[in-house]
Amino acid sequence: MADKKQGIDQALIRDLANILNETDLTEIEVEQDELRIRVSRAGTPQYVSAPVPAAQFAAAAAPAAAAAPAAAVPAARDNKNAVTAPMVGTAYLSPAPGARPFVEVGSTVQEGQTILIIEAMKTMNQIPAPRSGKVTEILVADAAPVEYGEPLVIIE
Numbered sequence: 001m002a003d004k005k006q007g008i009d010q011a012l013i014r015d016l017a018n019i020l021n022e023t024d025l026t027e028i029e030v031e032q033d034e035l036r037i038r039v040s041r042a043g044t045p046q047y048v049s050a051p052v053p054a055a056q057f058a059a060a061a062a063p064a065a066a067a068a069p070a071a072a073v074p075a076a077r078d079n080k081n082a083v084t085a086p087m088v089g090t091a092y093l094s095p096a097p098g099a100r101p102f103v104e105v106g107s108t109v110q111e112g113q114t115i116l117i118i119e120a121m122k123t124m125n126q127i128p129a130p131r132s133g134k135v136t137e138i139l140v141a142d143a144a145p146v147e148y149g150e151p152l153v154i155i156e
Contacts, residue, residue, distance in 0.1 A: 013039060026145050082139070082151035083130060089120035091152065093142040101142075103153070107135045115153055118146060129155060 016028050016039040029038040085091070093101040093116050103115045109129040118125045137154040140146055 008035075008037070013037065026147060079151065079154060081133075081136075081154050081156055083115065083127070083153045083155060085118060085146040085148055085150045085152055086127065087118055087120050087125065088148050089118040089125070089146060091140045091142070091144050091146045092117040092119065092124075093138070093140075103135045103138070105135055105138055109133060109135060109155060115155075116140075127152070131155060 012030075016030065016037065019025070020028055020039060020041060027038065027040040029036065031037075093103075095102070095117070102113075102117075103109055109115060109132060111130065111132045112128045114126045115129050115135070116127050118127055133155040135153055136156045139151050139153060146152065
């Protein structure tokens with residue numbers, strides 16, 4: 001017990017980083033007693049609540065960040081026709097579970113038409129088509145976490 005109060009369990013952080021790799025998640029957060037740890041691929045700051053000072057956590061988290069291979073994050077497409085995520089959140093392809101998706105591959109969309117929803121901080125944000133065209137590819141799965149700038153849909 002005394003060891004846990006003096007510093008962060010680096011094995012726990014490595015285990016969390018491995019869970020990210022195995023499950024293809026972008027972020028995981030755990031809370032145990034008065035300790036809270038978040039490990040993320042997105043480069044967002046990790047934090048820990050009292051009584052452990054954040055400086056100790058940052059030093060311990062550095063090896064975990066290096067443990068997550070960059071190759072596990074999907075490579076961004078270099079496509080000028082990609083509609084990218086304007087925020088971090090969870091992408092939903094339909095307005096409700098079981099409902100028809102907003103768009104499908106081959107659909108023709110009009111500028112301003114909702115193509116998907118990104119939930120961020122319990123708020124549903126409609127993502128409009130930036131231009132009219134044909135949907136040639138949908139790059140995200142329903143209920144998948146998305147990062148800022150991540151390509152979502154290709155509209156030709």
